[in-house]
Amino acid sequence: MRYTQLGSTGLKVSVLGFGGIPIQRVDPDQAVEILAACRQHGINFIDTARMYTDSEEKIGRFLGGEKREDWCIATKSVARDYRGMEEEIQLSLRKLGCEYIDLYQLHNVGTEADMQKIMEEDGALAAAEKAQRDGYVRHIGITGHKPEILEPAVSSGKFSTIQLPFSPLEQQTKSLLEQAVNTENMGTIAMKPLAGGALGPAGAALAYILEQDFIDVVIPGMDCPDQVATNCAAVSGQISQQDKDKLQQVVEQLGNRFCRRCEYCKPCPHGLNxxxxxxxxxxxxxxxxxxxxxxxxxxxxxxxxxxxxxxxxxxxxxxxxxxxxxxxxxxxxxxxxxxx
Ligand code: SF4
Ligand code: SF4
Known part of the structure; x- marks a missing residue:
């Protein structure tokens, strides 16, 4: 496994991280097995969220048997106001069974109104900063899908990391990721690296993403130990020309006929999501x-x-x-x- 510094945080993280969505679908013992496979293959970065139902709890169960300092734990909340964020951070600490969280992120900031709200005096960012001063949170990050909404957060210099979708299919976030790295020395986390499962071969897609010098960590969802092993092998070794060609073929096939989940189409007047x-x-x-x-x-x-x-x-x-x-x-x- 390769490791890298997550921007200015000083955290040394594996370039392949564990995305916490899929363990919602497995039972608690299977979740522990998957996370044990992560440890075995050198993954030390786990990213989850308050809104991923029991994901924090399952990760907490695993961490109970681990040396806390061996892991870099990131989670996030969609709370937008001070009080809500304060409560969510305490809830994350309890569910994860941790005394501190390495990276707490403001989750899916998707509109200008959201951005304004979190930055206000009684907004979520102020609560995260207070938790940081109190030692509950080490670093503060932000996540979202729309680069133009997150740009002010990058320029503000108030966030240590940014998490955005990036893959061979989704490149619209590239310039903001470059700006985050080059002008603010932020850590960058690529989510949705396999574009919701549309992209493959997975190894070639992950290797492509990690070839970009503006990406620190990529966090595919993995729901079994074999998948952990395969993805780790892919980012550690050489990708065959055949797999690269296949990836290119998939990208060309999907072309424009692929929803990026930016939500600009909303609202549908007839209520369709x-x-x-x-x-x-x-x-x-x-x-x-x-x-x-x-x-x-x-x-x-x-x-x-x-x-x-x-x-x-x-x-x-x-x-x-x-x-x-x-x-x-x-x-x-x-x-x-x-x-x-
Ligand atoms: S269908 Fe909607 S969510 Fe999907 S890419 Fe188009 S605007 Fe974005
Ligand atoms: S009714 Fe159909 S076509 Fe009209 S906005 Fe909704 S999804 Fe789009």
């Missing part, structure tokens, strides 16, 4: 999560078939996606009977 509908289709078709995705899709109030094809969303999508056509495909895939 467009990016989540595409996400469920991705989970069904590309992950081995057919039943899980089908159940979530069928629990949604508005499904793809509720689209009245007004086309408003398509005028807002910066990637010019044929959303109506793609929603019809979502309905074809998920609208049928529950899979066995």
């Amino acid at each position: 467009i990016p989540v509908l595409f996400l469920m289709e991705g989970y069904y078709s590309r992950y081995n999560l057919k039943e899980w995705a089908w159940e979530r899709y069928h629990a949604m109030d508005k499904k793809a078939a509720d689209c009245v094809e007004c086309g408003i969303c398509e005028t807002r999508c910066p990637y010019d996606l044929p959303i109506r056509e793609m929603l019809a495909e979502v309905h074809d895939v998920l609208g049928g009977e529950k899979p066995d």
